[in-house]
Amino acid sequence: MEKKGEKDNIQKVKQMQRICRLHYIQDEASRKQELKVEHNHNQSECGMIDQSEQGMIDCPLLKPLSKGYNEQDLQEISWILSSSDNWCTMREALEKCTVHFTPELVVEMLHNCCIHGNAALHFFSWVGLQTGYRHTTETYNMAMKISGRGKDFKHMRSLFYEMRRKGCLITPDTWAIMIMQYGRTGLTEIALKIFNEMKDNGYNPTGSTYKYLIISLCGRKGRKIDEAIKIFQEMIRAGHIPDREVVESYLCCLCEAGKLSEARRSVDSLCKAGFTIPLSYSLHIRALCRAGRLEEALSLLDEVGAERSTLDQYTYGTIVHGLLRKGRQEEALAKVDSMKQTGIQPTVHVYTSLIVHFFKEKQMEKAIKFFKKMQEEGCKPTIVTYSALIRGYMNMGRVGDAWNVFNHMKLEGPAPDFKTYSMFISCLCRAGKSEEALQLITQMLDERIVPSTINFRTVFFGLNREGKHDLAQTVLKQKLALRSKRKFLT
Template sequence: MIAVRRQCSRCVSSDLGVPTCLARVGGSLGCSLSSDHDNVSPGRRCCSNGLCGGSIRGARTPTTSLGCRASLMKTRGFATSDREGLDLASMSNVRRPDQEVGIADPLESTSPVYSEADVEEVCVLLLRPEDWDSTREALEKCNVSFTSELVVEVIRRCKCRSGAALRFFDWVGKRDGYGHSLETYNMAMKIAGGAKDFERMRSLFYEMRRKGCSITPHTWTIMIMQYGRTGLTDIALGIFEEMKASGCEPSGSTYKYLIISLCGRKGRKVDEAVKLFRQMMKSKYVPDKEFVEIYLGCLCESDKLSDARKCVNFLREVGFSTALSYSLYIRALCRAGNLEEAQKLLNNAGAEREMLNKYVYGSIVHGLLRKGNLEAALSKVDEMKQAGVSPSVHVYTSLAVHYLKEKEIEKAEEVLETMKREGCEPTIVTYSALIRGYVGAGKVGDAWSVFNQMKSEGPSPDFRTYSMFMNCLCRIGRSEEALGLISEMLGDKIVPSSVNFRTVFYGLNREGKHDLARLVWQQKLDLAKQRKSMT
């Protein structure tokens, strides 16, 4: 079994990293797409944050309309990657979501105005395994000056214990001389929605309105995002419409998170996503790279290539370089298995093909391997090496995953050794694939060795790594070892999901270990009570 080393983040580079020189690539690439998207006109945008006329699921219309306007900020520059700068001097009316007032988390835009010792003292009380009555008594005795900034930080740090965090929120809100702010309400709504307690999230919204607290686009976006992330996209769309009906205009972040939700596996609604993206274009919001990757990926998977081409044209108009725009598109095509269209796009690149090819070959290799065409993939790797381009971590990981799926463990280990020898450190995805491959080959001891070395040396296992390892162990009849992973997750402050508990529960029952299965189910219930219990 090969030795693993600590991940060096600087060595992990994407095949989509496009240097500034590629911004000059144009001409023949641009000719391959038709510019037939809707024309957009610059204009000033306003936002009224009152809820005049709109409501969430039957809430009464407020008697007072609280006005607000979203401040417009001119885009000074939009870096689409760590190494590429773009000149947007002629785009004074184009806006980025993160340049709008009220979009960023208040904690990220202001310096702390609370005592760190006070925050830690309150957090210790909330996170200890005692009943609420004892915790409340301790809170009343502590000598802490409660401010809205301190409350936001406390409940943010205690979000893993949503029940305790929200009880504290209610308790502190009743203290004399203290009043919740917009920021504390928004954070509490995030925590309630993150725990899937949507009834509580909505009640906080109604409470904000009753107390005359300004309802901003950020508040609406929190609700839309929390519903959307769980696949409840019909509800998210309904809230979006109510937001507009209330007179509060969607922000760039509102569009971003709603469209991302509509592009997800759960609750996918591609036509609605396309419609909203067009609205976003007309509103002069510039999407970020993360959003573009998700949106293009969804379009390519759904075979909506005409809409994907319109998106690429829009990106080029708002300042993305031609190379980066097409790299994102080609990557999406490859991931969707449409290598023919990706190759056709490259063939139309003309004289610039060789330069562009260097930055998309990782995606091409990955796509070929997913199709099972190992020979063509290796040929592509050799071709790029001869051109002086070193394989990226993406390429090496794709090769390793292919060999592991084919049960060719030794070849996968050779890939990883070559990878490290050339100074390209494996990522958490690489190591997770190795663990899966070892378990599949019956080398469970080697899988545990890799997992333990990840914990001690890094990169640390994340939720996906734990979940994958549990599934693999339960599948081969070693559910008791998977049970130990649940305890390790909690020790690493990673909250197991209901699926994790069910996987281990059913695995233990299949193996006849019914007492342990009941213990797992009790752990699940106890954790649910800790997270969701309310006053």
């Protein structure tokens, strides 16, 4: 066809190829989701899912909508938006289709295309102009979230103004989305301004609003401890009970900053708000251990009277982890044995801490021994456990074994997440295997996991160090291509 100059037919064939590829990706995604659901179900049966880890999932802040759309319509629009990198071509196809657009369909479409913000936001703008269709609060909220995820804050704010100009209902969740998106990138000064603007406009902050602002203020980037204390106290006074994720983030921040008396006062206020003493103290002890304040944690443990046995069960893994971090191996192993004598078997947290410790001490055989033992006892490894194995093998120069663990995760689950990919990329680049790290960038994109600027930078510098300058340039091109896909560029 190229020889005959049949350009139109060539384009049709290419479009059919893309559609077939999309079918394959959707089938694969469906299969992986089924595996993931089954895996999570098995974990929950074993009592292994930590509720605090579940709380770390990025809450969409969008209320579930009734399924007011046809699944075939959703697939047709998905095909169109994936059939080309050119918006004009996509728009022509959209104008020819006979799909009946509803807010529910648009929200689902935006959700599915969130990694490709450019196409999703162009689609959002186009569908808003169609006869008989009107955007809702939910569609605007989803579009704003996509803009924020792509760090396109200017467009996120313009959507907010457009929403208000067109008389669309602005809810506390709308404000919370802006606060969350600014805060997660460390722009906490702007997040605070949005929070105050929200109150000035007569909106009462919800539990979600307080949650995402406090977590942002306590984060590594843009940390503002005094403001976090003020907002946390305001949240309690307003009658909102913070969830475990907020409390852990807040207490860790206070303990790391050395504000121990404030942490203690906060724990007392949680007990008054309805938290049980074992739960409140266990969160405080965990925060102290994470901040490297083991002695203070052990001292707090000794203060508890009648509920000490319950608290021991809550804090068992945290104390073992804290002892190992301080190099107090014998005390940690003694703690494990004492808990076994009371009928409490080591948890996945304890086993993972032991694996990390022995790899750090260059005692690979012992680390692998504990990994095998946990499996024999029916304790399923988590993503954190497998990541510890990968890091440990890489630090021992066992690159092949690290890849075997990683590939096992991809085939058998749990699937590698952003943290696993990032850690493995860094380890490979340090080991002079930057070309292999580049493969992971591609795999992340295939799995709809967005690589960070640091991921791209690590691989770019690694390839240049290894003299692979041409490949390093492809990394820059990948980064720019991803940026253009995620932002609303006119």
